[in-house]
Amino acid sequence: MSGVVVAGVSRTFPGVRGGAPVQALAPVDLTVTEGDFVAILGPSGCGKSTLLRIVAGLDRPTTGTVTLDGKPVSGPGADRGMVFQSYTLFPWLTVAENIAFGPRERGTPSAERRAIAEKLMAQVGLTQFANHYPKQLSGGMQQRAALARALANDPKVLLLDEPFGALDHQTRSLMQELLLSIWEEHRKTVLFVTHDIEEAVFMANRVLVMSARPGRFKSEVAIPFAHPRSYKLKTTPDFSRLEEQLTEDIRSETIIAVQAGF
Amino acid sequence: MKPLEPVSPAARVVLGIAFFVIFFAAWAAVTFGGLVPKIFLADPVTMLREGWYLITNHGFLVDIGVTVWRVVGGFILAALVAVPLGLAMGAYKPVEAFFEPFVSFARYLPASAFIPLFILWAGVGEKQKLLVIFVGSVFQIVLMVAVAVGSIRRDLVEAALTLGARDQGIVARVMVPYAAPQIAEILRLVLGWAWTYVIVAELIGSSSGIGHMIIESQALLATGQMIFGIIVIGVIGLISDFVFKAVNQKLFPWSTI
Numbered sequence: 001m002s003g004v005v006v007a008g009v010s011r012t013f014p015g016v017r018g019g020a021p022v023q024a025l026a027p028v029d030l031t032v033t034e035g036d037f038v039a040i041l042g043p044s045g046c047g048k049s050t051l052l053r054i055v056a057g058l059d060r061p062t063t064g065t066v067t068l069d070g071k072p073v074s075g076p077g078a079d080r081g082m083v084f085q086s087y088t089l090f091p092w093l094t095v096a097e098n099i100a101f102g103p104r105e106r107g108t109p110s111a112e113r114r115a116i117a118e119k120l121m122a123q124v125g126l127t128q129f130a131n132h133y134p135k136q137l138s139g140g141m142q143q144r145a146a147l148a149r150a151l152a153n154d155p156k157v158l159l160l161d162e163p164f165g166a167l168d169h170q171t172r173s174l175m176q177e178l179l180l181s182i183w184e185e186h187r188k189t190v191l192f193v194t195h196d197i198e199e200a201v202f203m204a205n206r207v208l209v210m211s212a213r214p215g216r217f218k219s220e221v222a223i224p225f226a227h228p229r230s231y232k233l234k235t236t237p238d239f240s241r242l243e244e245q246l247t248e249d250i251r252s253e254t255i256i257a258v259q260a261g262f
Numbered sequence: 263m264k265p266l267e268p269v270s271p272a273a274r275v276v277l278g279i280a281f282f283v284i285f286f287a288a289w290a291a292v293t294f295g296g297l298v299p300k301i302f303l304a305d306p307v308t309m310l311r312e313g314w315y316l317i318t319n320h321g322f323l324v325d326i327g328v329t330v331w332r333v334v335g336g337f338i339l340a341a342l343v344a345v346p347l348g349l350a351m352g353a354y355k356p357v358e359a360f361f362e363p364f365v366s367f368a369r370y371l372p373a374s375a376f377i378p379l380f381i382l383w384a385g386v387g388e389k390q391k392l393l394v395i396f397v398g399s400v401f402q403i404v405l406m407v408a409v410a411v412g413s414i415r416r417d418l419v420e421a422a423l424t425l426g427a428r429d430q431g432i433v434a435r436v437m438v439p440y441a442a443p444q445i446a447e448i449l450r451l452v453l454g455w456a457w458t459y460v461i462v463a464e465l466i467g468s469s470s471g472i473g474h475m476i477i478e479s480q481a482l483l484a485t486g487q488m489i490f491g492i493i494v495i496g497v498i499g500l501i502s503d504f505v506f507k508a509v510n511q512k513l514f515p516w517s518t519i
Contacts, residue, residue, distance in 0.1 A: 058420050058424070076424050077426060078426030084420070085416050092514070102426050104427060105431045105435070145419075
């Protein structure tokens, strides 16, 4: 079976200072077939990031397994690229060096590394900033570089943990279009975690709504819009209808989350 | 003046120099004005004259060279041991658990209290001076480097892991470069402390060096010479600080952006 298969994965964190253990994630099942773009939507604290981190291999499930193309995931690896919400470019490396980091770790010759970095910088519009350090870039530029860095390993799966969460609304829209155009070109398997409904509907082919803690999948909505998609899609009645439906689904969960004090 | 309001570069220089001027003016006033007897405190002019006398007639430049050599030598030895150990402790928690309690304890052992013991072991020669500086610096550097390395942002390590980095790559190409500017800053700080250890070592048992000159001058009640020695230490400290900062800026341009 190609793609990502999450089977019965749950995660319980041990209690802090003798407190009761916290179940962040109820056992969940999820299959992301190769080339699909799946968004996971949920209120904060619902365990959606925990699930993504388990797929990335940065966290271990309490129960269940994750497989990629049939092989069990036991730790982080270059076949699953990740972009984080926080700015995680290495501050001591330039943009070009940051993008070439993954290939360098895997022993790619330097000429080839440079070619990869140049191609990706052109794709995300950072060619003129090749020799800038991350601190010299805006938030949006840093996340574009982080996306290019994750793509430099040519991963099978792209895991995105609210990568545009810290950006302003306008930059965010442009980043969504950029990511979408890259996906439309490469058709990489994407698992995208967000709490932004518009973002999920605009980019994904499937949107999964997660319940409040402990997270479970509450509903799934197929997004029927054809690719390539334009930003103008966001103002169509069909788009609004899907947004409304998801808003209803997630609202009740957010109320539960707020009452539980997350 | 408002809190945190910036000061212009020119004003900063003027203000910085102004305090030196006031300091020397006050010193001149109390000594030339006769408020303090000459036997306790020489005036600035006498201090400079005696300093010149020391340099021309007593080979004081050699003393300065000897002291600098001791500080730098002992400090480099300490750094060679402490930086790798601190890195290992910061990166690997079992290593930290093994060394940390002892190093924390050893850090509070005053280097100067070891001097009589070191004289027994190593005589009053260079070995003893290097030992004092080594003991005074090594534990401080180990602990501070371990903390600097251990404080690496977890998300940077995780990003490197998802990019395919393995244990060695994480340490060598993420943790070390992340902590390098802080390590350089730690070395700058501890070098300043090393200066106090060397002078104490030279005051107690030595036949050369700035500290030796100061204790000799005390026997002659030559306060001008003593103060000149102290000021020389201050000036050298200022120069080494300046060099360290310039080198750090050159080596780690990204950390000062």
